Amino acid sequence: MPLTRRQTLGLLVGSAATLWLRSRPAVAEGEPSEIYTLPPLPYGYDALEPVIDAETMQLHHNKHHGAYINTLNKALTPYRQWHGLPIEDLLRHIHQLPTAIQKTVRNHGGGHANHSLFWQSMAPNGGGEPMGELATAIAATFGSFSEFQTQFQQAGLKHFGSGWVWLVLTPQGNLAITTTLNQDSPLMQGQVPILGNDLWEHAYYLTYRNRRDQYLEAWWQVVNWPWLSDRYAQMRALLA
Amino acid sequence: MAFVQEPLPFDPGALEPYGMSAKTFEFHYGKHHKAYVDNLNKLTQDTELADKSLEDVIRITYGDAAKVGIFNNAAQVWNHTFFWNSLKPGGGGAPTGDVAARINSAFGSYDEFKSQFKNAAATQFGSGWAWLVLEAGTLKVTKTPNAENPLVHGQVPLLTLDVWEHAYYLDYQNRRPDFIDNFLNQLVNWDFVAKNLAAA
Ligand SMILES: [Fe+2]
Ligand SMILES: [Fe+2]
Numbered sequence: 001m002p003l004t005r006r007q008t009l010g011l012l013v014g015s016a017a018t019l020w021l022r023s024r025p026a027v028a029e030g031e032p033s034e035i036y037t038l039p040p041l042p043y044g045y046d047a048l049e050p051v052i053d054a055e056t057m058q059l060h061h062n063k064h065h066g067a068y069i070n071t072l073n074k075a076l077t078p079y080r081q082w083h084g085l086p087i088e089d090l091l092r093h094i095h096q097l098p099t100a101i102q103k104t105v106r107n108h109g110g111g112h113a114n115h116s117l118f119w120q121s122m123a124p125n126g127g128g129e130p131m132g133e134l135a136t137a138i139a140a141t142f143g144s145f146s147e148f149q150t151q152f153q154q155a156g157l158k159h160f161g162s163g164w165v166w167l168v169l170t171p172q173g174n175l176a177i178t179t180t181l182n183q184d185s186p187l188m189q190g191q192v193p194i195l196g197n198d199l200w201e202h203a204y205y206l207t208y209r210n211r212r213d214q215y216l217e218a219w220w221q222v223v224n225w226p227w228l229s230d231r232y233a234q235m236r237a238l239l240a
Numbered sequence: 241m242a243f244v245q246e247p248l249p250f251d252p253g254a255l256e257p258y259g260m261s262a263k264t265f266e267f268h269y270g271k272h273h274k275a276y277v278d279n280l281n282k283l284t285q286d287t288e289l290a291d292k293s294l295e296d297v298i299r300i301t302y303g304d305a306a307k308v309g310i311f312n313n314a315a316q317v318w319n320h321t322f323f324w325n326s327l328k329p330g331g332g333g334a335p336t337g338d339v340a341a342r343i344n345s346a347f348g349s350y351d352e353f354k355s356q357f358k359n360a361a362a363t364q365f366g367s368g369w370a371w372l373v374l375e376a377g378t379l380k381v382t383k384t385p386n387a388e389n390p391l392v393h394g395q396v397p398l399l400t401l402d403v404w405e406h407a408y409y410l411d412y413q414n415r416r417p418d419f420i421d422n423f424l425n426q427l428v429n430w431d432f433v434a435k436n437l438a439a440a
Binding site: 059063064067107160161162163181182183200201202205206209210 | 267271272275308309312365366367368385386387404405406409410413414
């Protein structure tokens, strides 16, 4: 059964999805390295300077994200029937996975999904404001774009320890700001992450040290609103 | 009575030859630890918690959703002071005397202790701490997330390693296993462990 667009975007719902997950044949064979691979950065390691320094980008993409994928692949190797699915689908259906791999998929699969979205959400010469439907929805939900920014930064600053701050689309189709612990994905709670900022110290320590507040403030300069505005419109269309 | 930040038990540059830089202490002691103390004082000002001991604040606020901010800051003040005392320039390696005997009887060998401690510190996913504790009279290796510590689990803490990324990112970046090895090989303050054991 080929993947439909809805399925590849991680929006499988209900029992049809369960049936599909259980009945599909294994597609990836052999080497664990073939299950998930590190997506190339869509820009150079130094492209987000000075907001995010090149050494941080290199370590973050190559080492941190790379390590999540290695650990994930190793754990999934014996579970052939779960190979070849978008990581978003595993997270959305985390409780249907064998108990033995749930924690690894939650932590390291979450790390893979969260970072994959994070790289796409940024761009050199980023910044500015959202457009189209996303701009309208943000203004309607938070009052204004700058009020949204303030609330997003406050949520990120207040989150204790490692984690993420998100702008999510709820199952009811509303926007909300949330935070998650460590690498927990909003997908595990039936939400669709639109935008996420990484609150692990590895995301900002080399440049900002203990000043997470300064990182959260500066980060808007590299946010890729054209891509995110498209993403929001796509996700809305799928929910409709 | 305000809570105070205990002075570092050594010069901030003293561990520089042993794999922990003065730069790290400038931020870890000077910014992170200090911020926990300042926040704790702010959050407990004019409340009855301000007059309690730090340990009591930790035990009273643990598990209370309304006081999670106070718990986090209080426990982090305590954890960091305990961590500084767990470090000694040129420490590490196998313990001697009574501590060695207790380690051998609990783990079988120092190498087995080392491997359990390394594993706990490396697998604490996200921010947290690795510990050597005394539980019901026996030594045990544990790990805790974020600010949590053995005091709230009825254990006696003997030794700790901070595995928040800020503890090692300037010196080791993503290489947490190297940071753990360095701690075990040249920083562990076994005198502090002996003192804690004797007092338990
Ligand atoms: Fe990250
Ligand atoms: Fe720390």
